[in-house]
Amino acid sequence: MSMTTEALELHQPLLSVRDIDKSYGGLRAIDGVSLDIEGGEIVALVGDNGAGKSTLIKMICGALRPDGGEIFLRGKAIAFGSPKDATDAGIETVHQSLGLVDTLNVPENVFLGREKTFRVLGLFNQLDLSAMREETRKLLERFGISVPTLNEPVFRLSGGQRQTIAISRLLLSEPSLIIMDEPMAALGVDEGRRVMDLVVNLRDQGIAVLMISHNLEHVFKVADRIAVLKNGRLVGVVATSDASRESVVSMITLGTA
Ligand SMILES: Nc1ncnc2c1ncn2[C@@H]1O[C@H](COP(=O)(O)OP(=O)(O)OP(=O)(O)O)[C@@H](O)[C@H]1O
Numbered sequence: 001m002s003m004t005t006e007a008l009e010l011h012q013p014l015l016s017v018r019d020i021d022k023s024y025g026g027l028r029a030i031d032g033v034s035l036d037i038e039g040g041e042i043v044a045l046v047g048d049n050g051a052g053k054s055t056l057i058k059m060i061c062g063a064l065r066p067d068g069g070e071i072f073l074r075g076k077a078i079a080f081g082s083p084k085d086a087t088d089a090g091i092e093t094v095h096q097s098l099g100l101v102d103t104l105n106v107p108e109n110v111f112l113g114r115e116k117t118f119r120v121l122g123l124f125n126q127l128d129l130s131a132m133r134e135e136t137r138k139l140l141e142r143f144g145i146s147v148p149t150l151n152e153p154v155f156r157l158s159g160g161q162r163q164t165i166a167i168s169r170l171l172l173s174e175p176s177l178i179i180m181d182e183p184m185a186a187l188g189v190d191e192g193r194r195v196m197d198l199v200v201n202l203r204d205q206g207i208a209v210l211m212i213s214h215n216l217e218h219v220f221k222v223a224d225r226i227a228v229l230k231n232g233r234l235v236g237v238v239a240t241s242d243a244s245r246e247s248v249v250s251m252i253t254l255g256t257a
């Protein structure tokens, strides 16, 4: 391989969405959208209700198939048939519903569906509660998450704590991209701030984050770049440091960069 080819390969974005489309019946929900996400950056996806934000991320996380266009992961074309394919490729998604089981405690939720077991007498599998508890403790510590106790069912935790548990369970698989649909919706001011701290912490550990949010204060605080959608089209992508609130608001409402 020549030096130039090597250099080019090193500059592949983590994720590259090229000219994708999606229609629901006669409605074009996503119309020729292209977007790159680099490793370890936070990209906020904003736009009015019905702009196509959820539709776009559903195509990236394998929940919906695009009608046209391509998606590349580190330069390789991908065609996810299901969310599991995306997860296997290192793309994890937090949906608004969070996907926690209220009556289970923190380690049980973190390891939900991938429980650790050990074999007893070479015959049957027993849940390895102490290993799951210890790994959960380490995971939360690594990402600066504090919860009062690991043993209580998660319905006892606050909205922000539940949100951080939902995010931390995705980190077990060491993803390269985490997608969040409205991660701070319905949280109080302090709790929203804590979840934002976690998002920054993820970025600082090299994980890219694609975050849908209606809260421009949050967006301006944490995002490296802001992508604006209107009526299924990408209005533009701006570096947060170069953008003003007014300019982003006018991109959202008027659809002009
Ligand atoms: N399953 C579906 N069937 C038909 N139309 C749909 C479906 N899902 C979304 N739409 C339509 O596609 C368009 C984009 O919807 P989408 O949910 O992607 O918007 P959004 O930007 O996420 O909005 P919000 O901020 O309200 O969550 C909207 O006009 C919506 O009504």
Ligand SMILES: [Mg+2]
Pocket (backbone or CB within 6 Å): 053, 054, 055
């Ligand atoms: Mg949505």
